[in-house]
Amino acid sequence: MTRDQVQSVQDDIAYMKALAQEGRQAPLLGGRILVTAGLVFGVAAIIHYAIDSGLIDMAPVAYLILWGSAMLIFFGALIFEIRRAEGRPGAQSAGNSAASAGWMGAGLGIFVMSLAMGVIGWKTQSDTVAMIFPSLIFALYGSGWAVSATMSGQKWQWYLAVGCWIATPLIAFLIGSPAMWLGYAAGLFLFALVPGLMLMRQEPTEVV
Structure with missing residues (x-):
């Protein structure tokens, strides 16, 4: 291999390394989705608590309507935000692609x-099974x-x-009490809404 060929290989490696590093540093774009999830489902959990505790007098079918409506609102916002983010600079970076796949897997699992x-x-x-x-x-x-x-x-x-993994068994101790839904709402605000707002603030006008 000639000196020029060696230099060419080294240049290619340096270029790929720079691309990988640039992609890693691209700001994450999923903040709005997390904010929507935390807000929509957090509010739904608070309403669930109000019904369970007798603060709101409603028939049992209200639970189905409540969570069904929350799902529809969230999925509508999700589709809109995915389409909106696709054309943004940095959306196809390695970091955003992997993070998006991870959250998509979690969402589909849920x-x-x-x-x-x-x-x-x-x-x-x-x-009873719904309590999990x-x-x-x-x-x-x-x-x-x-x-x-x-x-x-x-x-x-x-x-x-x-924090999420610690909350997983802790929230189970509240099963059977309306307070579980308040704990659930608090967790959604803490682990989705607030960090989602933080990610949104990290997004510059022009993303890398």
Whole structure:
């Protein structure tokens, strides 16, 4: 191999390394989705608490309407935000692509597990299985933050991942009490809404 060929290989490696580093430093673009999830489902959890505790007098079908409406609102906002983010600079960077895939996996896991729990509840004629839902959410949110932290290099996101995993068994101690839904809402605000706002603030006018 000639000196020119060696230099060419070294230049190619340096170029690819620069691209990888640039992609790693691109700001994450999923903040608005997290804010929407935290706000929509957090408010729904507070309303659920109000119904459970007797502050609002409604028939049991209200739970289905409440969470069904929350799902529709969130999915509508999700589709809009995905389309909006696709054309933004940095959207196809390695960090954003991996983080997006991680959160998509967590979201799909939540959705299919909610369907499974609905089937189990219908088959058993019991709502006991639904009580595990908040714990499931925090477990999968922890996974999403772990992927995001790894790909972005932002250490503060690891605190969110660990916090979600700690909240997973702790929220289970509130099963059977309306307070569980207040704890669930607090967790959504803490692990989705607030960090989502932080990610939004990190986004410059022109993303790398």
